Amino acid sequence: MPKFFIKTYGCQMNERDSEQVAHSLIARGYERVGCESDADVVLLNTCSVRDMADQKALGKMGMLGRTAKERPDIVFGFLGCMAQARGASLLKEMPHLDLVIGTQKFHRVVDYVEEALEQKRHRRMDDPRFSIVDVEAEIGSQSTIRDQWVAPKQATAFVSIMQGCNMHCTFCIVPRTRGAERSRTIEQIIAEVRALVAQGVKEITLLGQIVNLYGRHEFGKCDGKSPFVQLLEAVSSIEGLERLRFTSPHPIGFRDDLIAALASLPKLAEHVHLPLQSGSDRILKAMHRTYTPEKYLSLITKIRSARPGIAITTDIIVGFPGETDADYQLTRNLVEEVQFDNAFVFRYSRRSETPAADMPDQVDEPVKEQRNRDLLELINASTRRANEKLVGTKAEILCEGLSRTNSARLMGRTRTNKVVVFEADEDRIGKIFDVAIEHANGFSLYGRPVN
Ligand code: SF4
Incomplete structure (x- = not known):
């Protein structure tokens, strides 16, 4: 064979x-x-x-x-x-x-x-x-990502709900490599999730390039709810599914119906990854990110009040063409204000065939490097603070398997998507239980299971 x-x-x-x-x-x-x-x-x-x-x-x-x-x-x-x-x-x-x-x-x-x-x-x-x-386009290809092999005790799975993106951010090649937005039907997605849950999966992450804009071209609103919120409600109602996540949403289209869903669907985990990209209005415009820093901040406030204790993570690009020290400072200020639980910081890198690659005022590499380092320090400090707050508390985790850094230990994730490492028998893998958090380092928490 x-x-x-x-x-x-x-x-x-x-x-x-x-x-x-x-x-x-x-x-x-x-x-x-x-x-x-x-x-x-x-x-x-x-x-x-x-x-x-x-x-x-x-x-x-x-x-x-x-x-x-x-x-x-x-x-x-x-x-x-x-x-x-x-x-x-x-x-x-x-x-x-x-x-x-x-x-x-x-x-x-x-x-x-x-x-x-x-x-x-x-x-x-x-x-x-x-x-x-x-490399031709093919009608209906979004519905072909639908089968997966589930390992014994596999607790989590990704489900692709759409392909492509129509947003045309000027740094991004995805609209060219993945094509225009196309969504699977709710029925197809539900069938895949049901099959996964039947095989023991407890947590599903719905995937899309702009996941919250799922179905906007194909399906209508119902009772004022977007197709994405309708999908969240349908998936949430699947018996045996314990946790539901989605990634990555765009601040555009993160509307009140989705915020209400965060408050009303208990299976939705308390974590949102909401790409910011820049805290400067001028740079957001150049990136063709069609929101303002103020709009982003008000969204964070709404999300946090809908679901107290929710973790918020983000993506940020430093050194986008034309980014001045003053623009970078605005990003820095916004990051300090939000206090993200974690963030991926990227140095802008030129992708050919994207509009930003040909923009004037490309930022020098040493400047990008310096902003990258500075922002990482800031983010690491807020990650550490968020983790330290959990020491001495109890958190529900879903045990995913052996720790990647020490196979004598197990690891799981809290509902807020934080990694917890602990010692326990391997029969805990695939199960949900509480752990007492005993200490924290930069990115991980350490604890022990409690009954
Ligand atoms: S960054 Fe995201 S939203 Fe923007 S074009 Fe790329 S995939 Fe679409």
């Missing part, structure tokens, strides 16, 4: 897409392996959002060129956003590549893999090189 290895670069969306591909290969009789040297098929599912992920994936595939010389029978493929953005040009850079499959074609990967393996089996050395490039 052929063996495959799949590695994912990028976000939870890419992870979910990889699981779909893995599921379809396993269903066709392939065996998944954890190391590329054991595989007959090596697939890299790639991100294009940040230059670093792009370069890492290219470097990895470049290195695999050596393996291809020793074992010409192996099928090598690039999937996902980078494959979509670069298409056939990847074949010129990496002649050992067999497959370049875009973001609307994950469901076709298994057929293409079989075709490539078959070609390799019968290929004469003087044949021209065989390769498949498929």
Whole structure:
């Protein structure tokens, strides 16, 4: 039976897409392996959002060129956003590549893999090189990310509810790599969640590039509620589901019906990841983020009053073209005011074929680096403060498995999405229980289970 290895670069969306591909290969009789040297098929599912992920994936595939010389029978493929953005040009850079499959074609990967393996089996050395490039759009592709393999005791799962984005933030390549917004139906999503819960999953995270704008082009409002809120209500009502999360929302479209849902749906976990990107109105405009810092702040106030104790995390870009010291200071002030539970801080990196790449006044790298470091210090301090507040309290956690840093311990997440590490028997994995929080460091909490 052929063996495959799949590695994912990028976000939870890419992870979910990889699981779909893995599921379809396993269903066709392939065996998944954890190391590329054991595989007959090596697939890299790639991100294009940040230059670093792009370069890492290219470097990895470049290195695999050596393996291809020793074992010409192996099928090598690039999937996902980078494959979509670069298409056939990847074949010129990496002649050992067999497959370049875009973001609307994950469901076709298994057929293409079989075709490539078959070609390799019968290929004469003087044949021209065989390769498949498929980066075309496909109607209905949003509904093809729907199957996943659930491991024993798996407690959490991601469910993709939509694909694409129409927002056109000037730094972002996603609208180009993922296409326009397309949503699955509520019925399809409910069926997937029910199947996961039946297999023991207790927590679901609904995924979309702008998750709260789910269904805005396809489905109407009902009783003043957006399609996303209707979906949250429907998923919440599934018996056996304990926790519900969603990521990532856009401040635009985070309306009162969604805030009311935070107050009225107890299964919704107390955590919202709400990308800010900048605290400067001028820079937000240049980014084509269509909200103001004031609007963002008032949203935070509403969310916190709807669900006291809720954790709020964010994404921020420093060094966007034209960002002055004064603009950066506005971001800094806003960060101090909000006191986020955590944040991902990114140094702006130029993505070709995005409007921001050609903007004047690109910020020098040392300046970006300095702002990055400064903001991280500020965020780390507020993360530490938020964690320290929990020491001496009891928190409900869902135990996800072994701690990544110490396999003699287990780890779980609070409803506020904070990691708690503790010692206990492995039969706790997949269960929900309380832990007494005993101490905190920068990003993790440490505790012991209590009954
Ligand atoms: S909302 Fe903006 S940043 Fe997010 S995926 Fe869409 S274009 Fe990219």
